[in-house]
Amino acid sequence: MNKINELKAMLETKAVECSDIETQLQDEYNKIFDDCLVLRDAVAELNRSTDYTFDEYGEVCAWVRFNDFDKFEECEGYLTEWFNDQGIRAEMKNHYIVMPQGGVFLIGEDGDVYNTDNGKIVVHKSEYVVDGEENEALRNEIIELHMQATGYFPGVFRTDTHGNVFHVNTTEK
16 A cells, blocks of 8 residues: 555656556556455456346446445545456446446347347247247257357347346257
């Protein structure tokens, strides 16, 4: 913490280039954050999370509640940057962290399967309706065949009428 206090004092007096000090401060805070058990546990929990949501950009994200932001108020901006460097967005006001899942196959409310990277339909609902009923096993098989043919293996999710997001295991028999 002494190094951080020195850098903050230099920043206040503007004794050297501010961007250099900001970079050094970020590096010092990163060392602390990397060793912080609370943060490591939160990241591990997020990596294991099976809770998903849409973020403000419409991306599917894993999320977990994180109620310890108040412990980091003094260095909030540096913590946000530390999370960003790990592909995680911190929602401090709402007390959670999210990790975008990237491009995914999303089974929409209409039953069609969309590639969120390009917005194209990968599987039409009509391809897996048998005798007037949706056949989920057939849908999953078609999705798997498409992934194998294209070499593109994104996560597969479905959404309901309320906007809830659920992971779909397409390999489960």
